[in-house]
Amino acid sequence: MNLKLHVWRQKDARSAGRFVTYDAKDISPDMSFLEMLDVVNEALILKGEEPIAFDHDCREGICGMCGVVINGVPHGPRKATTACQLHMRSFRDGDELVLEPWRAKAFPVLKDLIVDRGAFDRIVAAGGFISVATGNAPDGNAIPVPKQAADLSMDAAACIGCGACVAACPNASAMLFVAAKVSHLGYLPQGQPERYTRVLRMVEQMDAEGFGTCTNHGECSSACPKEIRQEFIARLNRDYLKASVIDRPAADRGGTG
Ligand code: SF4
Ligand code: FES
Numbered sequence: 001m002n003l004k005l006h007v008w009r010q011k012d013a014r015s016a017g018r019f020v021t022y023d024a025k026d027i028s029p030d031m032s033f034l035e036m037l038d039v040v041n042e043a044l045i046l047k048g049e050e051p052i053a054f055d056h057d058c059r060e061g062i063c064g065m066c067g068v069v070i071n072g073v074p075h076g077p078r079k080a081t082t083a084c085q086l087h088m089r090s091f092r093d094g095d096e097l098v099l100e101p102w103r104a105k106a107f108p109v110l111k112d113l114i115v116d117r118g119a120f121d122r123i124v125a126a127g128g129f130i131s132v133a134t135g136n137a138p139d140g141n142a143i144p145v146p147k148q149a150a151d152l153s154m155d156a157a158a159c160i161g162c163g164a165c166v167a168a169c170p171n172a173s174a175m176l177f178v179a180a181k182v183s184h185l186g187y188l189p190q191g192q193p194e195r196y197t198r199v200l201r202m203v204e205q206m207d208a209e210g211f212g213t214c215t216n217h218g219e220c221s222s223a224c225p226k227e228i229r230q231e232f233i234a235r236l237n238r239d240y241l242k243a244s245v246i247d248r249p250a251a252d253r254g255g256t257g
Contacts, residue, residue: 064160074164168223171212196243
């Protein structure tokens with residue numbers, strides 16, 4: 001396959017960026033999207049040019065590091081697929097692809113296709129943890145967890161923190177990410193002691209980072225490579241409301257609903 005790439009190049013966070021066009025030649029349809037970028041970069045290095053900077057780590061859809069907007073769609077055209085797991089057979093020979101970084105005020109561009117997603121780390125640090133003593137593995141297994149709660153918690157825990165939801169949202173909202181992080185703890189008995197202070201702290205940090213609010217466009221869950229559902233945002237809103245209007249210490253002793 002031969003493709004034409006229009007790639008966003010930006011030297012650093014302070015410089016202005018621009019699109020530069022490159023040819024991606026002799027690409028195997030079985031390569032991943034990132035392997036295609038590797039091939040383009042090898043050619044650039046051989047010519048003495050600066051390779052395209054892009055984020056990646058696991059290359060198997062679990063770390064959340066990769067992320068590129070491909071023809072306007074975060075992670076590209078294939079549903080429930082990260083850019084690292086996207087194969088070039090999803091495109092056609094001769095295609096032209098526009099590659100951009102996530103576009104959001106809270107995710108400043110560091111270089112080319114790499115953005116700073118430290119805002120997500122700070123949201124998790126604000127409340128995405130359990131600080132009560134939960135014992136070790138046998139203790140965990142001794143605590144009965146309703147099947148439905150366990151399943152919903154696992155669904156929410158599938159979030160890999162990639163930020164595609166923010167990139168897809170016209171408001172650059174991080175509500176789907178925060179909802180997933182709040183929910184995977186909030187459904188479990190071990191997550192109850194801090195359930196309501198957690199939601200208040202994480203939402204407060206989300207707002208402080210400059211993310212927009214949710215207006216129910218649904219672009220987030222449609223772009224999400226882990227298919228995190230919008231119903232988690234509804235649950236986040238319910239918990240936030242409860243936490244805001246009731247006594248917080250009492251709320252933190254609340255139930256698992
Ligand atoms: S909710 Fe989905 S799109 Fe958003 S950070 Fe998590 S995995 Fe990525
Ligand atoms: S590189 Fe880890 S999810 Fe894509």
